[in-house]
Amino acid sequence: MFKTILFPIDQSREARDAAETVVNLVKAFQSRLVLLSVVEPPESGETNVMNSEDAVAKLLQGAHDLFEKAGIEADTIEREGMPSFTICDVADEIEADLIVMGCRGMGLTQDGAAESVTSKVTNLSPCPVLVVP
Numbered sequence: 360m361f362k363t364i365l366f367p368i369d370q371s372r373e374a375r376d377a378a379e380t381v382v383n384l385v386k387a388f389q390s391r392l393v394l395l396s397v398v399e400p401p402e403s404g405e406t407n408v409m410n411s412e413d414a415v416a417k418l419l420q421g422a423h424d425l426f427e428k429a430g431i432e433a434d435t436i437e438r439e440g441m442p443s444f445t446i447c448d449v450a451d452e453i454e455a456d457l458i459v460m461g462c463r464g465m466g467l468t469q470d471g472a473a474e475s476v477t478s479k480v481t482n483l484s485p486c487p488v489l490v491v492p
Contacts, residue, residue: 361388365455367395367446367480368422369409373461377491378422381459382429384489390456392433394422395449397442412437443479451485458488 366381368374385392396419399409409415419435426433436453438445450458460477481488 361390361456363391363393363453363455363457364388365393365395365446365450365453365458366422367397367442367449367458367460368418369396369442370414370418371461373491375461377459377461378425380489380491382426382431384457384459385426385431392426392431393436393449393453393455394419394426394433395436395438395446396422397445398437398439399442400439409442442476443483446476446480447483447485455486457486458484460488460490462490462492 361384364381364385366377381392384390396415397409398412398415401410415437419437423433423435436449438449440448446458446460449455458480460480462477477488477490481490
């Protein structure tokens with residue numbers, strides 16, 4: 360049913376918590392797993408760990424190693440851009456059957472959950488999105 364699962368990751372606790380669900384889904388459906396992390400452009404001089412290519416590369420490698428220990432081979436993709444649009448673009452490119460995300464990531468804005476990356480992805484995605492609370 361889910362041949363290709365896209366798992367966008369950032370440094371958030373919610374992304375780490377969703378990893379267990381991803382492991383279970385990939386094993387249950389014998390899916391191809393693609394890990395994605397997005398290097399975000401700095402906004403108005405603000406910087407965070409997701410603005411650093413080195414930090415994002417380390418994050419992807421750590422996630423890859425975690426899944427490998429669980430017996431899952433994962434492809435990794437690092438892109439630059441706005442997370443919600445980039446996630447949807449990659450999902451379309453790889454023909455993902457499912458995107459799995461934590462309920463809130465580091466993209467939660469001061470304006471509230473309506474502007475979160477997860478909310479935007481669920482509205483723009485070319486495939487189903489599983490949001491893990």
